[in-house]
Amino acid sequence: MRVVSFTLNGKATRLTVDETRMLLWVLRDDLGLTGTKFGCGQALCGACTVLVNNEAVQSCATPVGEVDGKQVVTIEGLASGDRLHPIQEAFVKHLGFQCGYCTPGMILGAYALLHKTPKPTRAQIIAHMDSHLCRCGAHGRIVQAVETAAAAKGGAR
Amino acid sequence: MSWDDDGNELVIDGPAPFPVTRRDFLKLTSTGVLVLMSVDALAGQETARPPTGRQGYPTDFNAYLHIGADNKVTCFVGKVELGQGAMTSLPQLLAEDLDVALASVEIVCGDTDLCPWDMGTFGSLSIRAFGPVLRAAAAEARGVLLALAAERLQVPVESLSVKDGVIRAAGSAAKTVTYGQLTEGKRIERTLASKPAVKPVKAFTIVGTSAPRRDAIEKVTGKAKYAGDIAPAGALHARILRPPAHGAVLAGADTSAAEKMPGVTVIRDGDLIAVLHQHWDEADKALALVKASFTRKDPPVDNATIFDHLVKNAPPEQRVAAGGDPATYAGPPLQVFEQTYYDSYMAHAPMETHSAVAAVENGKVTVWAGTQTPFPVKNQIMQALRLPAEKVRVITPHVGGGFGGKSASRQAVEAARLATLAGKPVRVVFTRAEEFFYDTFRPAAVLKIRSGLDASGRIVTWEYWVYAAGERGAAHFYDIPHHRTLAYGTWSGAGVPGYHPFAVGPWRAPGASTNAFARESHIDVMAAKAGIDPVEFRLKNLTDARMIRTLKAAAAKFGWTPKAAPSGRGVGVACGIDAGTYDTLMVEVAVDKTTGAVRVKRVVCAQDQGVVVNPAGSLQQVEGCITMGLGYTFSEEIRFKGGEVLDRNFDTYAIPRFSQVPQIDTVFIDAPDVPAQGCGEPAIVPLGAAVANAIYDAVGARVFQLPMTPARVKAAMKG
Numbered sequence: 001m002r003v004v005s006f007t008l009n010g011k012a013t014r015l016t017v018d019e020t021r022m023l024l025w026v027l028r029d030d031l032g033l034t035g036t037k038f039g040c041g042q043a044l045c046g047a048c049t050v051l052v053n054n055e056a057v058q059s060c061a062t063p064v065g066e067v068d069g070k071q072v073v074t075i076e077g078l079a080s081g082d083r084l085h086p087i088q089e090a091f092v093k094h095l096g097f098q099c100g101y102c103t104p105g106m107i108l109g110a111y112a113l114l115h116k117t118p119k120p121t122r123a124q125i126i127a128h129m130d131s132h133l134c135r136c137g138a139h140g141r142i143v144q145a146v147e148t149a150a151a152a153k154g155g156a157r
Numbered sequence: 158m159s160w161d162d163d164g165n166e167l168v169i170d171g172p173a174p175f176p177v178t179r180r181d182f183l184k185l186t187s188t189g190v191l192v193l194m195s196v197d198a199l200a201g202q203e204t205a206r207p208p209t210g211r212q213g214y215p216t217d218f219n220a221y222l223h224i225g226a227d228n229k230v231t232c233f234v235g236k237v238e239l240g241q242g243a244m245t246s247l248p249q250l251l252a253e254d255l256d257v258a259l260a261s262v263e264i265v266c267g268d269t270d271l272c273p274w275d276m277g278t279f280g281s282l283s284i285r286a287f288g289p290v291l292r293a294a295a296a297e298a299r300g301v302l303l304a305l306a307a308e309r310l311q312v313p314v315e316s317l318s319v320k321d322g323v324i325r326a327a328g329s330a331a332k333t334v335t336y337g338q339l340t341e342g343k344r345i346e347r348t349l350a351s352k353p354a355v356k357p358v359k360a361f362t363i364v365g366t367s368a369p370r371r372d373a374i375e376k377v378t379g380k381a382k383y384a385g386d387i388a389p390a391g392a393l394h395a396r397i398l399r400p401p402a403h404g405a406v407l408a409g410a411d412t413s414a415a416e417k418m419p420g421v422t423v424i425r426d427g428d429l430i431a432v433l434h435q436h437w438d439e440a441d442k443a444l445a446l447v448k449a450s451f452t453r454k455d456p457p458v459d460n461a462t463i464f465d466h467l468v469k470n471a472p473p474e475q476r477v478a479a480g481g482d483p484a485t486y487a488g489p490p491l492q493v494f495e496q497t498y499y500d501s502y503m504a505h506a507p508m509e510t511h512s513a514v515a516a517v518e519n520g521k522v523t524v525w526a527g528t529q530t531p532f533p534v535k536n537q538i539m540q541a542l543r544l545p546a547e548k549v550r551v552i553t554p555h556v557g558g559g560f561g562g563k564s565a566s567r568q569a570v571e572a573a574r575l576a577t578l579a580g581k582p583v584r585v586v587f588t589r590a591e592e593f594f595y596d597t598f599r600p601a602a603v604l605k606i607r608s609g610l611d612a613s614g615r616i617v618t619w620e621y622w623v624y625a626a627g628e629r630g631a632a633h634f635y636d637i638p639h640h641r642t643l644a645y646g647t648w649s650g651a652g653v654p655g656y657h658p659f660a661v662g663p664w665r666a667p668g669a670s671t672n673a674f675a676r677e678s679h680i681d682v683m684a685a686k687a688g689i690d691p692v693e694f695r696l697k698n699l700t701d702a703r704m705i706r707t708l709k710a711a712a713a714k715f716g717w718t719p720k721a722a723p724s725g726r727g728v729g730v731a732c733g734i735d736a737g738t739y740d741t742l743m744v745e746v747a748v749d750k751t752t753g754a755v756r757v758k759r760v761v762c763a764q765d766q767g768v769v770v771n772p773a774g775s776l777q778q779v780e781g782c783i784t785m786g787l788g789y790t791f792s793e794e795i796r797f798k799g800g801e802v803l804d805r806n807f808d809t810y811a812i813p814r815f816s817q818v819p820q821i822d823t824v825f826i827d828a829p830d831v832p833a834q835g836c837g838e839p840a841i842v843p844l845g846a847a848v849a850n851a852i853y854d855a856v857g858a859r860v861f862q863l864p865m866t867p868a869r870v871k872a873a874m875k876g
């Protein structure tokens with residue numbers, strides 16, 4: 001057990017926690033942020049993707065100790081109040097989801113891409129998103145949503 | 158236990174995961190001592206009713222709708238939202254026939270205390286089978302409200318019209334009354350002796366529009382709740398000890414190390430061993446400390462031997478379709494084609510693993526479950542806990558994909574049982590390995606076809622033997638004078654113990670993709686031999702007008718130019734009928750001749766699903782079908798040895814990815830004359846066959862087994 005301090009969705013957070021525990025479960029079970037999803041537990045599906053210092057990270061394979069001193073953003077932290085982030089807006093516009101279970105991870109994955117590469121090519125979007133699985137088959141629409149978000153906003157907020 | 162649903166799809170519940178006859182449950186006290194408690198003590202004097210089995214939809218329209226004094230409407234359905242859009246499209250049907258504004262309608266899905274009974278959400282039945290029930294309820298409610306308004310306003314009912322839940326008398330602007338004023342939020346006690354007709358298609362203003370999805374905002378903001386997200390105060394996660402293989406029996410277990418972990422509670426009842434902790438990951442660590450040994454009783458089958466096994470041990474045949482007499486055909490000589498096709502076990506692999514949370518309060522068990530079948534699950538829980546109906550409630554939050562795999566929901570029963578034993582709310586969230594292990598796989602199958610073609614390119618005989626895939630989609634739809642289709646076993650298993658080494662069940666359009674793969678491949682085998690373009694060949698052998706129009710629409714959209722295969726272009730076509738819907742798919746592929754890897758460049762789908770309730774939603778379903786279908790076509794195949802499922806995660810079990818997804822163009826056939834049919838499954842059906850035909854067109858080699866892995870494509874090219 002140790003104290004881990006990080007910024008979570010803009011708020012300073014201090015936890016006394018077994019630092020080897022995976023961030024996913026600390027977010028879900030200790031902090032009640034259930035928007036981050038469990039899909040595989042082995043960094044194989046992307047459902048648990050969160051942002052750590054604006055990079056997409058699979059929280060099921062990230063010990064919470066590793067985010068000490070860093071900025072963590074989960075899907076709950078993306079919109080400002082009722083105002084959706086442009087990527088979220090684009091997912092709504094293109095219906096880039098069905099069951100929605102992969103969606104938080106997809107959106108944060110897309111965020112990380114646009115943060116680094118504000119004007120990605122279609123091939124770059126596909127390459128970047130390829131580690132994210134979606135069983136409902138929303139892929140084509142997700143690519144369109146990322147393109148729209150890139151065009152609208154030039155990437156990250 | 159199973160409930161047959163119009164011969165369409167079966168709910169596979171399998172044996173209850175806990176013994177249901179045992180009278181004594183173990184109850185864990187606060188001191189951690191296990192004491193025996195009789196179930197009857199838990200349930201009071203009440204004894205559980207037997208499972209109600211097949212019920213019907215309620216006839217009282219109040220079961221489906223409630224109109225508040227504020228004119229807000231609540232629609233209640235036993236269907237659940239799996240991502241397929243039921244919570245968006247069903248209110249459209251209700252609003253249309255009730256004549257209320259769509260925005261005034263809220264919907265409650267899959268809550269057994271609030272919603273009318275339903276068998277479950279599968280078989281593409283929500284719109285085509287439940288839709289008419291919901292519409293009739295809305296139409297009757299509207300009729301009753303008009304009668305009440307006529308009395309209130311003292312005008313003849315014929316003079317009334319309704320818009321957005323406001324009733325107006327003709328010629329008198331002052332004479333209006335809202336639905337809400339009439340109901341005052343109470344149930345409507347009157348019914349109509351003669352049930353009013355539902356609206357004709359040409360009067361639709363809400364059905365047929367792309368009403369926006371109701372779940373969009375909550376799904377993009379992470380607010381949408383799935384079963385595993387429900388956390389009643391004090392809830393503990395349970396991780397349950399699982400056998401290493403199907404058929405294995407627990408021989409012994411030592412839980413002492415797990416018990417020493419802080420915050421861990423161990424529950425043990427017979428073969429059930431579960432470790433509970435507030436955090437899922439810590440419960441998981443504790444489970445790893447349980448030392449258990451099992452006695453294996455593996456069936457002697459694996460991926461290589463299963464096909465012989467399925468044929469040798471096949472249950473008695475069932476006739477699916479027949480006409481003429483193919484066996485004794487004695488007309489002009491035919492060119493005979495005989496071929497065997499194979500399909501493999503496949504997983505549903507929804508991104509949300511089976512999850513459930515159970516809480517017991519005042520003897521009533523409430524279970525939030527990710528399930529396609531809340532009412533059958535409720536029955537299972539009643540049985541397992543020996544509780545009467547009013548003591549069990551199943552609530553279905555958002556479900557993270559189902560595809561047939563969440564028709565079986567053992568996790569809900571496990572959560573209910575463990576919550577009762579623990580005296581605390583319990584959450585069960587399957588690992589991906591549990592998800593694979595307990596999945597009800599799409600069955601492996603063997604499909605034999607013998608057909609005869611005359612000199613003019615007409616199919617004259619067709620004999621089809623279906624082993625293990627079942628009857629759905631097995632009957633051909635071509636114009637063949639002498640034919641016979643026999644099915645051995647169904648997609649839900651064969652009723653023969655040990656026929657399959659694990660559970661099998663409904664996988665999106667169960668059996669139909671398997672049957673289409675064999676049939677439509679075989680059609681192309683004949684067309685190629687006859688030197689006829691595959692579209693032309695089909696048209697030559699078809700009289701079904703709905704199929705002909707999807708074929709022609711697909712060809713137009715695709716820009717199909719006739720050429721006999723193999724043309725080297727890599728184009729393929731296949732047709733299918735499922736859930737009352739007709740599909741033609743056309744695909745273009747590129748085959749890497751050195752690796753055998755196949756890339757689908759584009760897909761055109763022409764679909765006749767009758768009236769399209771929500772075009773945007775239907776489009777999503779078609780695209781989802783085609784994208785998901787790439788998995789069964791190319792890569793999905795459960796590897797197993799005896800009762801052991803070797804695939805445990807997505808590292809070895811490959812589902813479709815972004816880099817594989819082709820351009821998809823969909824054409825819906827304008828068919829106002831056909832009532833709304835299924836949409837969630839049909840488009841997946843012909844994909845495998847269309848791709849097989851395109852591979853043949855590209856390289857002149859045919860693959861006879863799904864999935865068409867690079868190795869199988871390469872092997873086919875070697876001949």
Ligand code: FES
Pocket residue numbers: 037038039040041042043044045046047048049058059060061
């Ligand atoms: S749950 Fe973390 S990548 Fe799948």
Ligand code: FES
Pocket residue numbers: 096097098099100101102103133134135136137138240508557558
């Ligand atoms: S929307 Fe269901 S898994 Fe992607």
